[in-house]
Amino acid sequence: MSAQHAETPHPGPPQLRTVADIRAALRDGRGFPGDAESFEADLARALDTSTATDLHQVADVIKTYAGSIQAFSDPEFDDALQEGLDLIAEIKKGNRE
Structure with a gap:
């Protein structure tokens, strides 16, 4: 995931x-690979299960993917992701000792 992000930098969200x-x-x-x-499938599924008066599922899909695009476009995302992965590796290492 981070390799693709590093190869395709974008100028701001x-x-x-x-x-x-x-x-x-x-x-x-x-977006992510x-x-x-997935957006099209999730949007279609949300539309198929929504009623005319309740489009919350559709809105949730839209918000989720907008957030994903914004995260992917954030220049600090890769560093934050790596920090999280390093922390997980440390925790796992500590549990084995």
Whole structure:
């Protein structure tokens, strides 16, 4: 995940005001591997199970993927991810001793 991010840096977070914005960002490679396909499947599933008066599931899908795109676009994301992985490795190492 971090290798792909390092290879495809993006100049700041994209504007994500609409579903079309999210689709465009994912098409441009601003998400994690498989996000473009997963977004479409999750959105379709949410639409299929929503009622006309309750679109919370749809909104949740949109928010989730917008957040994923923003995390991927954050220049500090790789460092934060590596810090978390290092911490997990330390914890695991401590449990073995």
